[in-house]
Amino acid sequence: MTVENKYKAEFIEILKATGRENIDYVIEDLEDIGFFEAPASCKNHFNFEGGLVEHSLNVYRVACILKTELAKLRPDVVSRIPDDSIAIAALLHDVCKADIYKKETKKVRNEIGVWEAQEAYNIDYSDFPLGHGEKSVIMLLRSGLDLSDDEIMAIRWHMGSWDVAFQSSEMIANNRKAKDICPLLSLIHTADTLAAGILEGK
Ligand SMILES: [Fe+2]
Ligand SMILES: [Fe+2]
Numbered sequence: 405m406t407v408e409n410k411y412k413a414e415f416i417e418i419l420k421a422t423g424r425e426n427i428d429y430v431i432e433d434l435e436d437i438g439f440f441e442a443p444a445s446c447k448n449h450f451n452f453e454g455g456l457v458e459h460s461l462n463v464y465r466v467a468c469i470l471k472t473e474l475a476k477l478r479p480d481v482v483s484r485i486p487d488d489s490i491a492i493a494a495l496l497h498d499v500c501k502a503d504i505y506k507k508e509t510k511k512v513r514n515e516i517g518v519w520e521a522q523e524a525y526n527i528d529y530s531d532f533p534l535g536h537g538e539k540s541v542i543m544l545l546r547s548g549l550d551l552s553d554d555e556i557m558a559i560r561w562h563m564g565s566w567d568v569a570f571q572s573s574e575m576i577a578n579n580r581k582a583k584d585i586c587p588l589l590s591l592i593h594t595a596d597t598l599a600a601g602i603l604e605g606k
Pocket of ligand 1: 498563
């Protein structure tokens with residue numbers, strides 16, 4: 405089994421273990437859209453084929469570690485975060501990225517300064533230009549996944565202030581309220597930041 409297939413198999417196993425209705429349709433749609441081959445970014449963290457599934461697993465791993473440790477300090481709050489919601493939100497928060505990275509051949513200078521053709525990813529939003537977390541939520545609902553309110557809020561707002569900086573005051577107020585009432589949101593946002601910044605750092 406290749407490393408890429410190992411991550412894909414682990415991702416599917418964790419998703420199926422949630423026992424959620426229609427999870428097979430979600431996996432089928434992810435296959436069709438190219439999720440398992442997609443990179444996690446075009447220039448930053450995990451910008452290689454299969455990077456997106458590996459990043460999603462990293463977010464899941466970090467979220468599980470955080471939940472275990474935070475439960476020692478605030479068991480009352482952490483008890484409101486079901487394990488299957490962590491799997492759903494962590495593994496599926498970035499499905500919006502599955503169709504935005506296109507491989508292109510670019511001319512770049514090599515180590516000795518000679519121009520040569522190299523394959524690289526570029527961003528193209530034209531398949532479904534709808535945003536980020538909100539796009540992931542809509543894609544999953546369309547696949548037939550019955551997301552809980554907390555899962556919707558956690559996926560929608562997982563980018564935190566990276567997302568709301570240029571949005572309206574109404575969006576900022578919505579984001580604040582969601583953070584107040586949904587501990588899953590803070591868990592997924594923090595796990596995403598730690599996965600990209602530390603586990604996937606250069
Ligand atoms: Fe994201
Ligand atoms: Fe992410």
